[in-house]
Amino acid sequence: MESNGGDAFRILEEIETLKAAKSDIEHRIANLQVQIGGVAVEEMTDSILCPPISTNDAGFGHGLSPEMVYRYSRQLLLPSFGVKGQSNLLKSSILVVGAGGLGSPALLYLAACGVGRLGIVDHDDVELNNMHRQIIHTEAYIGQSKVKSAAAACRAINSTIDIVEHREALRTSNALEIVRKYDIVIDATDNLPSRYMISDCCVVLGKPLVSGAALGLEGQLTVYNHIGSPCYRCLFPTPPPTSACQRCSDSGVLGVVPGVIGCLQALEAIKIASAIGEPLSGRMLLFDALSARIRIVKIRGRSLHCEVCGENAAFTEQMFQDFDYEKFTQSPLTPLPLKLKLLPENVRISAKEYKERVVKGEAHVLVDVRPEHHFKIVSLPKSLNIPLSSLEGKLPEISSALKEEEKCNGPTSSPGASLYVICRRGNDSQRAVQLLHKMGFTSAQDIIGGLESWARDVDPNFPIY
Amino acid sequence: MSVGGLSTMGEQGGEVETQQANILPKASDDSLLSIKVLFFARARDLTGLTGISLEVSTGSTAHDCLNLLIAKFPRLDEIRGCMVLALNEEYTSESSLVRDKDELAIIPPISGG
Ligand SMILES: [Zn+2]
Numbered sequence: 001m002e003s004n005g006g007d008a009f010r011i012l013e014e015i016e017t018l019k020a021a022k023s024d025i026e027h028r029i030a031n032l033q034v035q036i037g038g039v040a041v042e043e044m045t046d047s048i049l050c051p052p053i054s055t056n057d058a059g060f061g062h063g064l065s066p067e068m069v070y071r072y073s074r075q076l077l078l079p080s081f082g083v084k085g086q087s088n089l090l091k092s093s094i095l096v097v098g099a100g101g102l103g104s105p106a107l108l109y110l111a112a113c114g115v116g117r118l119g120i121v122d123h124d125d126v127e128l129n130n131m132h133r134q135i136i137h138t139e140a141y142i143g144q145s146k147v148k149s150a151a152a153a154c155r156a157i158n159s160t161i162d163i164v165e166h167r168e169a170l171r172t173s174n175a176l177e178i179v180r181k182y183d184i185v186i187d188a189t190d191n192l193p194s195r196y197m198i199s200d201c202c203v204v205l206g207k208p209l210v211s212g213a214a215l216g217l218e219g220q221l222t223v224y225n226h227i228g229s230p231c232y233r234c235l236f237p238t239p240p241p242t243s244a245c246q247r248c249s250d251s252g253v254l255g256v257v258p259g260v261i262g263c264l265q266a267l268e269a270i271k272i273a274s275a276i277g278e279p280l281s282g283r284m285l286l287f288d289a290l291s292a293r294i295r296i297v298k299i300r301g302r303s304l305h306c307e308v309c310g311e312n313a314a315f316t317e318q319m320f321q322d323f324d325y326e327k328f329t330q331s332p333l334t335p336l337p338l339k340l341k342l343l344p345e346n347v348r349i350s351a352k353e354y355k356e357r358v359v360k361g362e363a364h365v366l367v368d369v370r371p372e373h374h375f376k377i378v379s380l381p382k383s384l385n386i387p388l389s390s391l392e393g394k395l396p397e398i399s400s401a402l403k404e405e406e407k408c409n410g411p412t413s414s415p416g417a418s419l420y421v422i423c424r425r426g427n428d429s430q431r432a433v434q435l436l437h438k439m440g441f442t443s444a445q446d447i448i449g450g451l452e453s454w455a456r457d458v459d460p461n462f463p464i465y
Numbered sequence: 466m467s468v469g470g471l472s473t474m475g476e477q478g479g480e481v482e483t484q485q486a487n488i489l490p491k492a493s494d495d496s497l498l499s500i501k502v503l504f505f506a507r508a509r510d511l512t513g514l515t516g517i518s519l520e521v522s523t524g525s526t527a528h529d530c531l532n533l534l535i536a537k538f539p540r541l542d543e544i545r546g547c548m549v550l551a552l553n554e555e556y557t558s559e560s561s562l563v564r565d566k567d568e569l570a571i572i573p574p575i576s577g578g
Contacts, residue, residue: 098578100578101578102578103578188578189578190576190577190578191576192576195574195576212578213574213575213576213577213578214575214577214578215506215575215576215577218505218506218509218575219575220506220572220574220575235549235574236547236574238546238547239547240507240543240544240546240547240573240574241543241547243543244507244543244544244547244573245576246507246510246577247576247577248577248578251577253577258577258578284549284572286505286572288505288515291515295554295570296554297549297551297554297555297556297570297572298551298554298555298556299549299551299556300549300556
């Protein structure tokens, strides 16, 4: 009791001492303030902690406050950028669609360099498997909205700009309203229907579109719909088949590759916003990480026959809102893993049933039809890796594995060994079973939902990827 | 006939042999042009190559070259209708004539991010 009372006294005493020191410092600040012309002390301290967004003219004719001059000084020192470039940038607004691998570095640089208003659109939450490339997010935000996480990171870098959070997927129903509020759009999405939709929306509203894409070890970058450059549809009037549209979650991507493209997207957007340099319009940059090569290819100009931006095109806001981008590209705007159903129920078993059969000691062969590099990440014990692409030529391997299994189990296994097929998500295993049935392995069965369902329903410690 | 104008890397990071495509029956050397074909993105997956050198007859167009390539790599047909075609780093239409030592780039769109 007594010692607590003593502590409290000491703390109160220290508070009094600090208050006295504070009042002394405030007094000295006020005196200095008087010397330079009398700005209220409070306003001054406020503006140091959180300077106003408005470009209050400090009397130097460029509208940059002293804090802004200091913050952006290294850009102001660039003769080709200077105060003019910075003022333009501070007056501009940029919308970044997607806070993922491309959007992460783009947003960080755009916030840092002083874009006046920065909008972020995304509907997703941060996941652990994003972290290797989506560098704007931190572990603390796993499970939370990407927009919230990205906005917090941008504000932490630059509290003086306006950051607008759009926590929703961009769709034909909201795109016009959102995009209309910005000068420049950055496409940092990861799917084809969004790319067509954003391009069309930018044509309808007359906004320049800085479009980047990355997959595996390659990236692409160009500026659409800007000073005579084409739109996405001018280049690709017919969407590629869905088989040609691979995603990072299937094909993989080295984190720094979208990082490089995202940085270049920020750069192009900054150039357009500040009106400096030569934008990447009518040219496409191709980045090849493996060979360390960047190529710039001149692409076609605007197509007179383009259905959206062409001479006789009459693509209106209403038509945009009514257009079905998912149908047009035959892929969903918010991609979910594909779930095929190629086989009848009687030739499929669940991961749980398979586990029961293993426990019972059933004689069987388990063929894993994933590519070899997937198999190396993780596999079930005793599974035989025969990738789907080489299955047809390796049927003898399966035959001999089945014979071996029957021999080991002796005469008790009279009906012969069973044949099960597994893959990552249960699509390729169905294709494999169809093929096996055709080739005479009529007992082949697939494990529904693949290794993902094994991890979910049987072994929660089994790694998923 | 020069073999190995390109040293190529496969998409998996492994060395992929340089390929020389002799698709046309060999006529006199004057009537053949040798062009370099570069594959990007999905075209790399479908061919397993970053590029090949291709011999075509004089007077061939980019369209003819594409047909030869699809004959050699039938899976390329998948992206036939959706690619940027660049000749010597400039947009080209399929009707353009190719010349000796030209570089033809086949660039399908990437949609990932
Ligand atoms: Zn167009």
